[in-house]
Amino acid sequence: MFFNELGGFGSSDALVSTRYSEALEQTVVDYATLNQKAESLAYRLTQTFSQPSRTAEQRCLVAIKMHNTVESVVDYLAALKANMPALLINPELSDPYCEALYTHYVPNAVIEQNHVRVTHDTSSPIHPDVALLLPTSGSTGAPKHVVLSYANLQANAESICEYLPIQASDRALSTLPLFYSYGLSVINTHLYAGAAIVFSPYTVVEREFWQVLDAAKISSMAGVPHTYDMLLKLRFTRRDMPHLRYLTQAGGKLNEEAVSHLAAFAAQHHKQFYVMYGQTEATARMSYADHNTLMNKPGTIGRAIPGGTLSIDEGELCYRGPNVMMGYADSRRALSRFEPIDWLKTGDLATVDEEGDFFITGRRKRFIKVFGYRIDLDHMESVLSAHGYTAYCVGDDSQLCVVLATKERSSQDETVIGKDVVAVLKKTTGLHPKAIRVKPVSELPLTASGKKDYAAAMRWFD
């Protein structure tokens, strides 16, 4: 397993934290040191919970508040090395949400930036393969988590390293949250390859971000559609970026115009650009396409990653491979037994062309992705319902639209109610209010068969 072989890369740079004021300030942790730090924290954890005396199925579980920092990566590696399942938590999740998660998973300790807060030392039956629990929605603290095994993590890292040009001399910028499967896969693959991961506290709209990019000689970046929307708005492809070798995009569909632009940029500047498709349910990645493919087919998600198979079953994209999760869990009790999943149903509708390249055509489930936030529309409806509102939530990847039933209320009330609905949704999703639109109607539209007519609801927002 990659997390047990870190020491082998010796004095190569592993994790680099950076700041910039006038010049680059960096703190480098090499592989030998990283390994040592993770092992000593793992030792502390094992000692605290006297793991070795327990049977393989009786295990302790830790929760890790996963920041985008060197310390959090050490926490994560320590849990893996100590053979303790880890629940990764969005560090920005508010306390009530965290507490709710703890009541579901009863962690034995909560770890944040190398600080261990022990809560209890009672073990419970947890399947011996369970390594990691990743949130399906990082912002709402919902109890449902994806359960991944040690073998899942290893298999996906190996496979990604087969198709991405990751080299030991690379310095990848960690730009995505690490409790998010895509962000975490950047960490896993680079640790597997003996490459360096660079952390910076800046966002793309800050000058220091670009200074770090140049001074720290960043060779690759990973981004979700929202990241590339911002980068393209900043016209970053006009910059001279001599150290940058390749870019990857995943986490939702980037518009085809942007994909074409990035593919052409890569081709012209001897760089590489990859569009990848995946889900946390498959550890991270399921398919990829390089810029040569994307030049002709900007809408494709490409082909299955090495070791995996994609197929279409009644229109739905399905995937099989060693990176398919063990299953879902919504509590600690649910971690003891899992039914093996043969084919993972992605919930996405797809087609495949004669050359074997796949295209996503829609979603079976009602999800939208706005500004990088994955929003479950049905869940939003139940949140509003809990606040006393009857509404349909619809939308596309630029906005969340709410059709609100407001019987016998004056138009002045409507403005106030509209504002409250926006406030509730902003609080739940973290979404910018400008991306939330509310349309009060006297009656919610129904189809002829009496079902919710979402197509009609969407037409209110044309």
Place this chain on the structure above:
Amino acid sequence: MSESQLTQAFVTALGISAEQVTDELTYNEIDAWDSTAHMILIAELEDTFDIMLDTDDIIDMSSVAKAKQILHKYQVNPE
């Protein structure tokens, strides 16, 4: 450039009240002014004043005072 137009762009993009829009207000100082809100702010300013901001100016617009300075460069003058 009218002050009120500038203030209104900040109010809309950051979702804050007009009283909060002071020269001293800086990027990241309040939760509402994050990278997403920043890009929305840029779009608002470009729409309001019918201009196209350079990359450097987008990155340098790290406070309300800076925004005023930068907008002057685009010959967006107070009415």
